[in-house]
Amino acid sequence: MNMDFLQKELQDIDALGLRRSLKILEGPQGRSVSIDGRQVSNFCSNDYLGLAGDRRIRLAAIRTIEEYGFGSGASRLICGNMGPHEQLEEELAAFKGTESALAYSSGYMANTGIIPALMDRHAAVFSDKLNHASIIDGIILSRARLLRYPHLDMQALEGMLKTCPAGGRKLIVTDTVFSMDGDRAPLKEIVGLGRRYGALVMVDEAHAFGVLGEHGGGLAEELGIVHDVDIQMGTLSKAAGCFGAYVCGTKILREYLINKSRSFIYTTGMPPALAGAARAAVQIIRLDGSLRRRLQANSDHLHERLKAMGFDVMGSTTPIIPILVKDPAAAKAMSLRLLEQGMLVQAIRPPTVPTGTSRLRLTVTAGHDREDLDRLLAAFRGL
Ligand SMILES: *Cc1c(COP(=O)(O)O)cnc(C)c1O
Numbered sequence: 001m002n003m004d005f006l007q008k009e010l011q012d013i014d015a016l017g018l019r020r021s022l023k024i025l026e027g028p029q030g031r032s033v034s035i036d037g038r039q040v041s042n043f044c045s046n047d048y049l050g051l052a053g054d055r056r057i058r059l060a061a062i063r064t065i066e067e068y069g070f071g072s073g074a075s076r077l078i079c080g081n082m083g084p085h086e087q088l089e090e091e092l093a094a095f096k097g098t099e100s101a102l103a104y105s106s107g108y109m110a111n112t113g114i115i116p117a118l119m120d121r122h123a124a125v126f127s128d129k130l131n132h133a134s135i136i137d138g139i140i141l142s143r144a145r146l147l148r149y150p151h152l153d154m155q156a157l158e159g160m161l162k163t164c165p166a167g168g169r170k171l172i173v174t175d176t177v178f179s180m181d182g183d184r185a186p187l188k189e190i191v192g193l194g195r196r197y198g199a200l201v202m203v204d205e206a207h208a209f210g211v212l213g214e215h216g217g218g219l220a221e222e223l224g225i226v227h228d229v230d231i232q233m234g235t236l237s238k239a240a241g242c243f244g245a246y247v248c249g250t251k252i253l254r255e256y257l258i259n260k261s262r263s264f265i266y267t268t269g270m271p272p273a274l275a276g277a278a279r280a281a282v283q284i285i286r287l288d289g290s291l292r293r294r295l296q297a298n299s300d301h302l303h304e305r306l307k308a309m310g311f312d313v314m315g316s317t318t319p320i321i322p323i324l325v326k327d328p329a330a331a332k333a334m335s336l337r338l339l340e341q342g343m344l345v346q347a348i349r350p351p352t353v354p355t356g357t358s359r360l361r362l363t364v365t366a367g368h369d370r371e372d373l374d375r376l377l378a379a380f381r382g383l
Pocket of ligand 1: 106107108109111132134175179204206207235236237243244245
């Protein structure tokens, strides 16, 4: 068999205006980045607190490398479990107020490792239609029945829970902040439904960790329901500015996952320097509320001005601000026009978002200053 189908499928994607390509950053992540020899304002990073290039985190990584070397050498169950891994997990559990925490090498691996460990082919998993792809892939791997409810629709979720036959494990899983829409899950209602219909509740706090809650613990913390959520997953790659992920919950949950979760068991332990850096990031998030306050002020400012200019921000209430365009080619053209004016704003198109909802997706961070925001708004005025 030859590989001509590769070229053919790429041409099909191109014809639909959906071809994607990689851009190269010629320096660190930050509020402004260098691309093609040009410095542009960055409005598409998930580095919400500006920690990816933070000096304290760099130093924590360097210190850990000097003490432990770079690679961990083996999976954590063989001989790759080091002090920094355990210290990161203790830090996370203390921060989230749970009995324990377990680190994964990425958010994608956490979701594809946790869900199949907990669910089996007799189970039913209820999942918001706009949940992250890694959650969907985790459910598919588990072989459980996948029941997708319309985005945020609690009546539909309850209807599905009601008609689901008793017996068999049940899990409701949701992003707490939706990555392409910036809106929030009705988590109190979800917890209530889980209790009422005997389903476990799992949250993915990828975009809420470090961003929401008085101490930055996420949406469950903001709502005061940390102890009502059974499985709390989040990433260390967004507001924490590092890489990797965690799941927080009971001691038994941690023990169970260590024994049953394939993406934890069958992969090399994360480099200890990453664990050391992530621990420093969690400490900064916990102790330095000023970053979160600056993020909130920047986010409020952009929300207010964009709405006043008549843009549809699709129900976002967070630093992820979508601007609905609908047509994928038009979204791409707007993104290119913004780039010409020195503003990096990505167009998000299917299959990442549903057909007909192509959009620009802005993200604002604590690293931006008022001048950055005002230049962005001026560029939007010219669109
Ligand atoms: C980014 C993201 C992930 C994946 O996390 P990585 O650490 O980047 O692999 C999972 N879930 C959600 C909701 C995300 O936004």
